[in-house]
Amino acid sequence: xxxxxxxxxxxxxxxFGRRLCEVAESRPSxxxxxxxxxxxxxxxxxxxxxxxxxxxxxxxxxxxxPYLPRAISHARFTRAAGGPMRLDFLxxxxxxxxxxxxxMEPGEKCWLAGPFGGRFSLPRQxxxxxxxxxxxxxxxxxAPMAVLRRxxxxxxxxxxxxxxxxxxxxxxxxxxxFGCEETRLAFEDGSSGHxxxxxxxxxxxxxxxxxxxxxxxxxxxxxxxxxxxxxxLEREVPVELALESPMACGYGAxxxxxxxxxxxxxxRLCIDGPVVRGDEIASAMAGEPAVG
Amino acid sequence: MASPDLAxxxxxxxxxxxxxxxxxxxxALAARRVFGDAVVDEFPFDxxxxxxxxxxxxxxxxxxxxxxxxxxxxxxxxxxxxxxxxFLERDLGRLAEIGxxxxxxxxxxxxxxxxxxxxRVAARPEVAGIELNVSCPNVHSGxxxxxxxxxxxxLVRALRPLTEKPLIVKLTPNVANPDEVAAGxxxxxxxxxxxxxxVKAAAIDPDANRTWLGVGAGxxxxxxxxxxxxxxxxxxxxxxxxxxxxxxxxxxxxxxxxFILAGARVxxxxxxxxxxxxxxxxxxxGLPAALRRRxxxxxxxxxxxxxx
Numbered sequence: 001x002x003x004x005x006x007x008x009x010x011x012x013x014x015x016f017g018r019r020l021c022e023v024a025e026s027r028p029s030x031x032x033x034x035x036x037x038x039x040x041x042x043x044x045x046x047x048x049x050x051x052x053x054x055x056x057x058x059x060x061x062x063x064x065x066p067y068l069p070r071a072i073s074h075a076r077f078t079r080a081a082g083g084p085m086r087l088d089f090l091x092x093x094x095x096x097x098x099x100x101x102x103x104m105e106p107g108e109k110c111w112l113a114g115p116f117g118g119r120f121s122l123p124r125q126x127x128x129x130x131x132x133x134x135x136x137x138x139x140x141x142x143a144p145m146a147v148l149r150r151x152x153x154x155x156x157x158x159x160x161x162x163x164x165x166x167x168x169x170x171x172x173x174x175x176x177x178f179g180c181e182e183t184r185l186a187f188e189d190g191s192s193g194h195x196x197x198x199x200x201x202x203x204x205x206x207x208x209x210x211x212x213x214x215x216x217x218x219x220x221x222x223x224x225x226x227x228x229x230x231x232x233l234e235r236e237v238p239v240e241l242a243l244e245s246p247m248a249c250g251y252g253a254x255x256x257x258x259x260x261x262x263x264x265x266x267x268r269l270c271i272d273g274p275v276v277r278g279d280e281i282a283s284a285m286a287g288e289p290a291v292g
Numbered sequence: 293m294a295s296p297d298l299a300x301x302x303x304x305x306x307x308x309x310x311x312x313x314x315x316x317x318x319x320a321l322a323a324r325r326v327f328g329d330a331v332v333d334e335f336p337f338d339x340x341x342x343x344x345x346x347x348x349x350x351x352x353x354x355x356x357x358x359x360x361x362x363x364x365x366x367x368x369x370x371x372x373x374x375x376x377x378x379f380l381e382r383d384l385g386r387l388a389e390i391g392x393x394x395x396x397x398x399x400x401x402x403x404x405x406x407x408x409x410x411x412r413v414a415a416r417p418e419v420a421g422i423e424l425n426v427s428c429p430n431v432h433s434g435x436x437x438x439x440x441x442x443x444x445x446x447l448v449r450a451l452r453p454l455t456e457k458p459l460i461v462k463l464t465p466n467v468a469n470p471d472e473v474a475a476g477x478x479x480x481x482x483x484x485x486x487x488x489x490x491v492k493a494a495a496i497d498p499d500a501n502r503t504w505l506g507v508g509a510g511x512x513x514x515x516x517x518x519x520x521x522x523x524x525x526x527x528x529x530x531x532x533x534x535x536x537x538x539x540x541x542x543x544x545x546x547x548x549x550x551f552i553l554a555g556a557r558v559x560x561x562x563x564x565x566x567x568x569x570x571x572x573x574x575x576x577x578g579l580p581a582a583l584r585r586r587x588x589x590x591x592x593x594x595x596x597x598x599x600x
Contacts, residue, residue: 013326013327013328014326014327015327015330016327016328016330016331016334016569016570017327017568017569017570018568018569018570054567060363060515063362064361064362064363064364064516065360065361065362065363066360067360067361067362067363067364067365067514067567068360068365068566068567069566069567097360111568113568113569116326245355246355246356246357246358246359246360247358248358248365248367248563248566248567249565249566249567249569251322251323251326251327251569252319252322252323252325252326253317253318253319253322253323253565253566253569254317254358254367254369254566255316255319255352255357255367255369255372256357256358256367256369257357257358258352258353258354258355258357258372259355260354260355264351265351266351266352266355266372268322271322271325271326
């Protein structure tokens with residue numbers, strides 16, 4: 001892969017429509033689940049992009065929900081030489097949609113559309129003085145951070161990952177997705193790593209000279225995102241956030257995923273995001289999905 | 293056996309088939325940005341209906357704007373858009389590149405603004421027809437135009453002389469008498485009605501004792517509303533001579549054909565586009581088999597049939 005940090009990577013364009021993919025694997029990971037789809041025809045997604053997912057069977061089942069596909073960022077993609085692409089997704093069962101996705105068995109089929117949305121910038125695009133990247137992930141929001149970390153490794157760009165979780169039940173994917181030395185953990189209940197918030201770790205890193213040469217990337221629950229955004233804006237540290245919002249389509253049709261912009265009006269998160277700069281938005285708290 | 297012919301027309305607009313999109317359910321320009329020219333090469337609809345255009349730019353409603361319901365969803369989007377000038381200058385020419393007939397949806401809260409919208413939109417050669425979104429209150433009377441037969445008639449009568457292009461009235465289902473509103477639109481000179489718009493609905497925040505959507509209530513769409521839509525399409529098509537564009541929870545060719553049998557001349561796919569960007573194409577691809585299965589040799593035969 002090209003190592004020129006000044007070239008701006010393009011977002012990957014989605015094939016028109018949705019495609020039926022086979023579930024290759026599904027396994028528990030902490031309190032979460034990681035499942036793998038075989039994407040025979042799709043292009044390689046970029047860090048920060050997402051897919052719309054719906055199980056082929058049992059979607060709009062008992063009680064008529066889930067009905068809409070769910071927007072989920074991939075956690076990893078791999079492609080063996082000559083083989084099809086494998087897309088890993090990290091899910092937490094918090095509602096009818098994520099529950100159905102988490103219950104899919106190998107051999108089942110899942111509708112997939114995407115990849116949608118834009119990608120993370122490279123550190124030098126975000127901050128010309130950047131020596132590397134600081135990745136701050138919370139909960140299932142560690143998934144796009146894992147994809148970005150892999151790309152940075154491939155490009156020879158150093159990064160440090162800070163991952164925060166509430167407790168063991170609300171964690172997963174750590175070893176599978178972040179098996180590296182440059183990862184620090186924070187658990188609110190103290191079950192591993194730092195006891196407290198992941199933002200405590202970020203503040204430690206940004207003390208001293210680090211702030212001048214930092215580029216921060218983050219994805220996680222809205223309260224964490226907003227805390228990271230404020231920490232970075234107060235210190236003039238460039239930061240990109242991958243946001244979530246209730247979203248019906250993923251490709252600009254429904255206008256449901258409105259996020260307030262800093263200068264008034266709204267972003268359509270699916271096509272204007274999901275990656276936004278910290279100073280682009282009024283708050284990271286506005287779009288929390290409760291759809292599950 | 294040859295495939296049934298799907299070519300048809302709606303109030304003089306020639307169509308390769310009977311599948312439109314519901315206004316505001318498929319942003320063709322955003323879709324092209326996301327999927328590329330494949331969207332133009334395989335455009336999902338035989339006629340494209342724009343999202344509703346207003347006089348001035350609108351940001352839309354504050355979040356949250358969506359809620360998933362059993363077999364459907366509630367939205368309160370609030371008609372975000374570039375306003376008339378922005379639409380005519382930036383969007384319309386690019387929509388014309390798609391190559392299917394264009395119907396432009398417009399809305400205003402007074403006849404004076406409706407007049408400007410219809411005159412300026414109709415003057416553009418790219419536009420085949422105009423849909424009047426009448427789900428907004430008239431600022432002069434305080435009445436929602438689409439809920440009152442006399443208001444609907446008066447509005448269409450005022451706009452009718454402005455253009456010879458088809459005027460289509462989008463009917464709301466939130467009335468006891470949609471057939472009377474449709475008859476009012478017909479008396480005023482409407483060329484067609486399209487129905488149904490969304491059904492007024494609310495959702496309660498699962499974590500707090502308040503309504504979920506940013507503006508308290510919204511409109512229900514998806515298969516959940518299909519039986520309501522079929523009943524209203526049947527009542528309206530029996531009451532008026534002008535054609536009906538039928539929609540409400542269409543997901544496939546079978547459900548599209550249900551609307552034709554209920555009296556619609558053509559159909560529109562709405563919420564299903566969100567689940568499947570190619571939903572319109574799949575409806576079209578499935579129609580020949582769906583027609584044959586019910587014993588029809590052509591779409592025209594199904595359009596001419598009546599339910600027993």
